Amino acid sequence: MSEPAQAVAKEAVRVAASLHQLPELPYALDALEPHVDARTLEIHHGKHHASYVDNLNAALEGHPELQERTATWLVLNANKLPDDIRTSVRNNAGGHLNHSLLWKAMAPGARTRPEGPLAEAIERDFGSLGGLRKQLEAVALKAFGSAWVWLARARQDAGRLEVLVSSGHGNPLTQGYYPVLVADLWEHAYYLKHQNRRADYLKDWWNVVDWREAERLFEGSRAPSESLHFPFP
């Protein structure tokens, strides 16, 4: 291979490696049945999440210095993005980040309760797991339009746990919170199975919450802020 051709090939590999990619689901499409149906999961992951990844890559075309940034960085640093791509990058990087967290927040045959420090913190801040459940459902049902509901840990206030809603593809990281657990409130997450019944969807969702993942994120959030590790895309 000639030197220029080698350089082109090297550049192609570098750029390809820096493109955002749709993560594989950590389980089979029907693994969360009957609570989350396979058809919804197939469209949600393979069409909706995939389109956020594709749109993010398209928006970043011609910006090699930004193509190398993670979705988390792009969400946290939207103010540093060029005006003409800021909205598109923020929305699509947010969609990519939030859905990547969502797939991991669920698991087949998961434990029904948190354990350890997360269980203690839930008891401290909500009274009980039932208290968290009640508050999260109430907040989620009041959330207007397309949004996400989170259990998140404040970076201040002694690391208090709170239930938050973010509209569009917002993420609590931008508000000084660290995500612990997440449910997607966009209708594409439940319309096929539950139609407009968000409350029924949430009742089903509790059955597939992966408390081990929530415990892992909670542990990660305990580190001092300067060494916070974001295990996100």
Ligand SMILES: [Fe+2]
């Ligand atoms: Fe979604």
